[in-house]
Structure formats: structure tokens, C-alpha cells
Amino acid sequence: MLAGRLIRHPFRLLLCLTLGLILVGCSSDSGDGSTYTVKRGDTLYRISRATGTSVSDLARLNNLSPPYTIEIGQRLKTNGSAGTSKSGKPKGSTSTAKVVPSSAVPQSSWPPVGQRCWRWPTSGKVILPYSTADGGNKGIDIAGSRGQPVYAAGAGKVVYVGNQLRGYGNLIMIKHSEDYITAYAHNDKMMVNNGQSVKIGQQIATMGSSDADTVKLHFQIRYRATAIDPLRYLPPQGSKPKC
Known part of the structure; x- marks a missing residue:
């Protein structure tokens, strides 16, 4: 729920x-x-x-x-049911204690490959892959040149256009279904509006370096609120989706 x-x-x-x-x-x-x-x-x-x-x-x-x-x-x-120590950990917890958000989807329950049709949001070398580590990259970073086109990875509705989220720069989010949302960060020019419907492969932005130290696109696929590895679901770069 x-x-x-x-x-x-x-x-x-x-x-x-x-x-x-x-x-x-x-x-x-x-x-x-x-x-x-x-x-x-x-x-x-x-x-x-x-x-x-x-x-x-x-x-x-x-x-x-x-x-x-x-x-x-x-x-x-807060609920107040578990106080904290001066170290910031819950009282009575150990250094190995870990609380996972109830909405997190374990990797074993990620959707099967081919369930949805995705295309690459832009072309370029993946300079930082997805990571499951705490604090790791929850998408992929794709290098490119300023002004390079950024495309919708799937058909859907734009649900966010803005730069209020620190660390993402000019960000676009597209909702594809009740289960899927994609995110496109560090854009230069944004070419869609909130509430707009987009087609797969439609240009939505140009690549930039907003809130980043290099020109790149940070791209995420989120399934039921959990970021999953885009490389697992995207087709080979340079090829069209087989769906």
C-alpha cells in the first residue's frame, strides 16, 4: 500500500x-x-x-x-517508541542493525527483463554504474556533450520538472504506470512541462551539468518506489528495443 x-x-x-x-x-x-x-x-x-x-x-x-x-x-x-543514543543509533541497537524502508523491493523481486519496453535516454559511455551499496549510485551516469539530446525512455506522463532536489540539478520525472517512474537529472535545457504526455523516444531535454561537476545524464528506473539497475532492462546501446 x-x-x-x-x-x-x-x-x-x-x-x-x-x-x-x-x-x-x-x-x-x-x-x-x-x-x-x-x-x-x-x-x-x-x-x-x-x-x-x-x-x-x-x-x-x-x-x-x-x-x-x-x-x-x-x-x-516521531513515534517515540525507540529513543536514540548520543551516537544517533536507536537505543539497544548494535552497529550491524539495519532498518530497510517498508516500500523497498528486494532484488530477487525486481520485475523480469522484457516486462516493459525501454530505450536508452541518450548515447554515451556509462561512467558510473548502478550500485546496491548504502549511499551507492541508484541509477547510471552517462557521459556526453552539452546540448546532446535526452529522450524519454518510455511513454508516459511528466510528473516533475524542476530543480528543487539538491544533487539532481534540472530534473525531469516521467510516470509510466502505477509501478514505474524514470528520472533524468543534470539537464541543461528542459523541453517538457509538468503534466505533459510523452512518447517513447521523444526528446525531453538537452544534456548539461546542472548541480554536477561534469556534463552527464543521471538516469534512474524506479519500480514500486525502488531504484533498480537500468542496465538490466535497457537494450544493448545503439539498438532499438525488441518490443
Whole structure:
């Protein structure tokens, strides 16, 4: 149920779950065990780990609504069922304790290859692959030249166009179904509007370096709110999808 709500609200998908989609962070116990004070550099996922409060409960308890902006210094309510130590870990936890968001889809449950028809969003060398590691790249980074076309990897509806998400620069998100969303980050010129329907292969942007140190496209495929490895589902680069 949570995953369905996240797909219907793409801001929550990127802003409240891992990678990226990223917040102007949250952390630090206020001292009473039931609130946290927003600070730079953390995420709702980290607060979830530190307090034992699920990401969905944090959103519900704090009446977070689009675009789910969290301000530094803001106090966030938590369930208060698990206090934190000075180290920021839940009391009684060990260094190996790990809390996974309830909406995360394990790799063994990723959709089968060929379930949907995808095309490459642009051409170029993959300079940073997908990673399942904590804090790892939750998509692929494709090198290219400024102004190079960026295409929709599938048909769908544009659900976000903007640059409010730190670390993504000029970002476009396309919803393809209740299960799938793709994200295209670091664009230069954006050529679509929020709410616009697009076709597979339609140009949606030009490649740039917004909020990045080099010209590149960061591309994600998200399945039920979980970022999955695009290279597993894209056809060989330079070929057309066989679907």
C-alpha cells in the first residue's frame, strides 16, 4: 500500500526514500525522544533508522505534503517508541542493525527483463554504474556533450520538472504506470512541462551539468518506489528495443 501511495506522489518517492531521490536533510534528537530537529545532510531514511519510525509514519505524523520541503531547524515528530543514543543509533541497537524502508523491493523481486519496453535516454559511455551499496549510485551516469539530446525512455506522463532536489540539478520525472517512474537529472535545457504526455523516444531535454561537476545524464528506473539497475532492462546501446 505504501509503495502505491509513493508512486502516486512522485515527490514523496524521491524526497522521502533513499536515492535519489534526497532532502535538505534531517537529524539530531531534540532530547525528548519523540521529536527530531532538521539539520543539513541527513534524510528521512536516516531518521527512520535512528528512531524506529517508518518513513511513511514520519510523513504522516508531520503532515508532509508536496513538495515535501523540510527546513533546517524544523522539529519532526516521531513515534517515540525507540529513543536514540548520543551516537544517533536507536537505543539497544548494535552497529550491524539495519532498518530497510517498508516500500523497498528486494532484488530477487525486481520485475523480469522484457516486462516493459525501454530505450536508452541518450548515447554515451556509462561512467558510473548502478550500485546496491548504502549511499551507492541508484541509477547510471552517462557521459556526453552539452546540448546532446535526452529522450524519454518510455511513454508516459511528466510528473516533475524542476530543480528543487539538491544533487539532481534540472530534473525531469516521467510516470509510466502505477509501478514505474524514470528520472533524468543534470539537464541543461528542459523541453517538457509538468503534466505533459510523452512518447517513447521523444526528446525531453538537452544534456548539461546542472548541480554536477561534469556534463552527464543521471538516469534512474524506479519500480514500486525502488531504484533498480537500468542496465538490466535497457537494450544493448545503439539498438532499438525488441518490443
